[in-house]
Amino acid sequence: MQWIRRMGGLVAWRQQRASAWGALLGQQDILVAALSVQQTGSFRVVVFQHLHASSALVHLSEREEDWVQTLRTLGKPLPKRWRTMALAVSEERCRQGVLVWDGPLDTRRLEAEVQLEAAAAWGVAPAEVGFDYRLQEAPPADGLRVQWASCLSEQLLQWQQHARRAGWRLPVVEPELQAAQRAAVYLRGDDLQHWAQSPQDWQFARGPERSLAEVDWLALQSGPMWKPLVACGAALGALL
Numbered sequence: 001m002q003w004i005r006r007m008g009g010l011v012a013w014r015q016q017r018a019s020a021w022g023a024l025l026g027q028q029d030i031l032v033a034a035l036s037v038q039q040t041g042s043f044r045v046v047v048f049q050h051l052h053a054s055s056a057l058v059h060l061s062e063r064e065e066d067w068v069q070t071l072r073t074l075g076k077p078l079p080k081r082w083r084t085m086a087l088a089v090s091e092e093r094c095r096q097g098v099l100v101w102d103g104p105l106d107t108r109r110l111e112a113e114v115q116l117e118a119a120a121a122w123g124v125a126p127a128e129v130g131f132d133y134r135l136q137e138a139p140p141a142d143g144l145r146v147q148w149a150s151c152l153s154e155q156l157l158q159w160q161q162h163a164r165r166a167g168w169r170l171p172v173v174e175p176e177l178q179a180a181q182r183a184a185v186y187l188r189g190d191d192l193q194h195w196a197q198s199p200q201d202w203q204f205a206r207g208p209e210r211s212l213a214e215v216d217w218l219a220l221q222s223g224p225m226w227k228p229l230v231a232c233g234a235a236l237g238a239l240l
Contacts, residue, residue: 022234031231071166102143118150183233
């Protein structure tokens with residue numbers, strides 16, 4: 001679910017890449033990670049920065065302007081073609097849900113229903129949301145289970161504009177949970193103790209190292225590694 005359908009022109013980011021950038025945009029901080037493909041085929045963290053907004057920046061617009069300056073600084077030494085970043089956004093900026101679809105698979109009708117569901121979750125008109133969805137496996141008698149995620153269209157446009165002003169492209173926006181799940185499943189290592197190492201020491205495999213069911217998500221989400229996993233997971237999505 002990489003926000004490639006109805007995001008006001010956002011396009012798929014699936015070309016073969018040797019490195020990729022990802023970020024978590026939180027309320028008071030920004031985490032940025034870059035992953036690079038190794039000769040072994042695995043992915044290694046080559047850049048990791050955790051930046052905190054100044055306490056003097058009270059308004060959201062001020063904090064996002066600070067994000068623009070951060071991106072501009074990061075991008076200065078990079079060729080223009082490398083300035084592409086996937087963005088994971090915190091729960092406050094995203095709504096998610098599951099829709100049970102028991103009718104025939106009609107893509108246009110399904111998209112319309114998902115859009116209505118997302119708009120209701122935000123309490124706005126359908127035209128004011130950007131959304132994406134994916135089908136989950138379910139017993140036939142239960143109908144199709146459709147997992148969806150949505151952001152406000154106005155915010156999506158603002159993030160695109162911020163990135164463009166800083167000299168970056170922003171083709172992918174996704175919920176933080178999705179990015180964290182991707183990183184946790186592909187992260188090399190046996191347990192959470194290993195994961196507690198510095199994110200700059202992390203490596204990710206090309207295939208899953210564990211299942212989602214093997215991860216203690218409550219413990220992970222309340223711990224210090226959650227946000228770094230989100231930032232790395234956003235970048236990882238462009239390399240898998």
